Amino acid sequence: MAQASIFEQILDPANRANPYPLYAELRKTPVAREADGTYIVSTYDEIVALLHDPRVSSDIRNLVRQAGATPSPQEGPPGLPEPFIRRDPPDHDRLRKLAMRPFGPPHTPGRIDALRPWLVETTTGLLDALAGKNQVDIVGDVAYPFPVTVICKLLGVPREDESRFHELADAGIETLDPTTGTIEQRKAKRDRTKAELGQYLAALADAHLRQPGGDLLSGFLTDNGPNGRMSREEVLSTAALLLVAGHETTVNLIANGMLTLLRHPGVFERLRREPELSIPLVEELLRYEPPVQFLPDRVTLADIDIAGTTIPQGSPLVLMLAAGSRDPERFDDPDRFMPDRPNNSHLGFGSGIHYCFGAPLARLEAQIALTELACRLEHPRLVADPPPYRPNPTLRGPLHLLVEVDGIRAAGVR
């Protein structure tokens, strides 16, 4: 058997705890071709260029079309339409704009900022519940329940239903893992989970239509904007996307963040004394230990000449955001964690038209959670370093992050 390529080694769960040396290897060939014709792009400038290149599509149906194959007729019940993250303009722009209306500017500019007090309250509550414990699991006790609570409330999904959508969300995320099948196979699997999630959300949508609230789901369903409204199917697929994305990424940002802080006790201590440090610190975490390591499943619509290589039309493309954010051509001393690094245009949330929709929320959640953890955990010690990781190479983060503490300080005590 041929030797595993660097990209294949990155996918190997054995390398999950520290893929960064592999990324450095990868960057030696900024645009590398895998045996199956996929192109892996790992340097900062090239990634940014491709994220702004209109010849790159996020709609993998283009792969099938370009291969000349007729798309296989849908099996089973007709699925939901692709959410905006997997579409190109103009559909992408229309759907994302409609989704933005109840969420942020220009139509609802103050919504996320206004959540701040409640976000603090929610974390405080989670930490209060740990009182008396000497060991906590940062993932299970804070990093996971916090964003789930937030996205549920925002979207208008009952928190109690978590067990119903949790597995589906996990299954959806799994399809981002290139080791779980070909692009087409993963798409088929994703379509199935999306349809199931859609069924769950459809029942909710009916209830919200009868009695609309201030949540996003109600907003999508009842929007009276000048550019019309999403179709019911579009609402369901958008809501499914936000539920999953809001569920499964911030958990890694907070957990990776806490792990990094525990490995840099001086910074942990500084954060306790200087809560404002959380602002640049979270940006540095997004660069240094990003929850989304790469973007799989893009497709070239034309031959693209880049960094001395021609990526042929119709090629699948993987953009290695985490490798780009540690590119020494762009960042001084990139493997160093510098909590107040200036001029930090990291790729933690991507770039271009698909820039993370929930970024402002994820930032606030991480800033608040990490500050609260720093203030309230008394003398925290990592139980295992590295901790066990989730298998997913795309959305990378610890499965558990066990920490021994001398106690939990009362809220508001510094």
Add this chain to the structure above:
Amino acid sequence: MRVVVDLTRCQGYAQCAFLAPSVFRMQSGDALLYDSNPDDALREQIKRAAAACPVQAIHIGGMGTLAAMRKEPAQRRKPRGPVRLTDAEAAFKRGGRIVIVGASLAGLTAALMLRTQGFAGSLTLIGDEAYDPYDRPPLSKQVLTGWVKADHTLLPYSDELDADWHLGVRAMGLDLAGRQVLLADGNRVQFDRLLIATGARARPWPNDAEASLEGVEVVRTRDDAAQLQRRLAARPGRVLVIGGGFTGSEVASACRELGLPVTVTERGATPLVGALGGVVGAVAAALQRDHGVDLRCGVTVTRLEGDANGRLRRAHFSDGSTLNVDVAVVALGAIRNVEWLRDSGLAVTRWGVACDAACHAFDINGLVTGNIFVAGDVARVPHPIYDYQFLSLEHWGNAVTQAKIAAHNMLSPEADRWPHLAIPTFWSTQFGVNIKSVGVPTFSDALVITQGSLAERRFVAVYGYKGRVTAAVAFDQPKWLEFYQGLIDAAAPFPPAFRTVHQPAEMRPVPPEFPKRAVSDQEATVMVTGREPYERRVRWVYRHL
């Protein structure tokens, strides 16, 4: 607090508008407006917004410092041999005298860059406006709607900028040989190196008596904007905007936002026709009309009529019609502030002070000077991409980049000079739309829509000249523009022949419809005397001044 957003970099990610919604506002999905001098109580919010900006375009401390650092990695990529300063150069960097005339965007940026680059000598800034440097783009936008006060557009800079400020004093002359700037207050300021950054001023209404009627306004300075804002706040019956360029269109947009009736007259076929051509201009026209602007193209104002009290009452048009108006905004472009250099011996025309790509001014004979530098709206620079034609630009981003390059070159040995080869970039915000252009659209013989459509008013138009890409203009599509800038840099073939997302079914190049350049040849400005090569010299003749 002082904030400035480098809107040439902004791609409309709106992170700032999420995190500090009272300071940063998105007008549509892509057009950002902001309050440059917000309350100090919002500091934490603003820090949060600045940290979150994906392109790091929000500057709080000092605009020169942050942006200067951005350059470092790119430079590192092309390692040069270590650059040694000669003893004289090192001594200059330690204790030389630099004077900057024009204390606005370009002047301030250069000053900050000089300090960032380690200049420890004496630094003097001379400006004829009595205010700290402020930013002009908000003056025709958020200031007119009353959201941001005219005196709230001060530019940020850190206290570390150790400089002698002469504000409220005009430079009246330049003694090249004696290395002195002559000031209106009779003082002379000695320099070793000089930066000319005197920008431009509003072109006034050509008839003095009509121009002095109460209600006839221009928008260039913060006083202008404050006055116009007061007039608009008094809810005039109708506002007339004379000139449908960027400033005029922005004023019209502000008027509509305030619910005021407004008429725009444009001599050309459409608004923005001079900068973007008639094809794209037609979209601007539709935009204006949709927002209730009474747009009159192909028409000029022939006379402004006042009442017995000297108040503007009526406007007369070239088509014989008249209109009752209370306010007229004259938006007929700018005049470069070069009069003070008239007898200086520099290469000065109404297009500005000519300089080389290193920002060295040319003298009257076309020789490069060693110690006189130029930056900003007042500069005229040859650009290789545009056949080495001299470009006179009035763009914010150009003023910033050129000022930084001038500052760097003022301190650098020959081997380490940076050429000013930036692709011109311009933005405008009007009627909720973000308009952004890269390159020089007027340098073109065709254009093609490559993404979106004119009908949707969301599109990218690519301009080409003799088979290569020379410019691109985007309406509400700022995130793609970087790609097109790359095409211009690479002299990519025009029309582009590749498939993109959101591509129109048919891509047919059309003429961009620029008006014929009005050639003003009556102004023979120089004569050359002497016969032999060694004796030929240039002299100015002021025939029409």
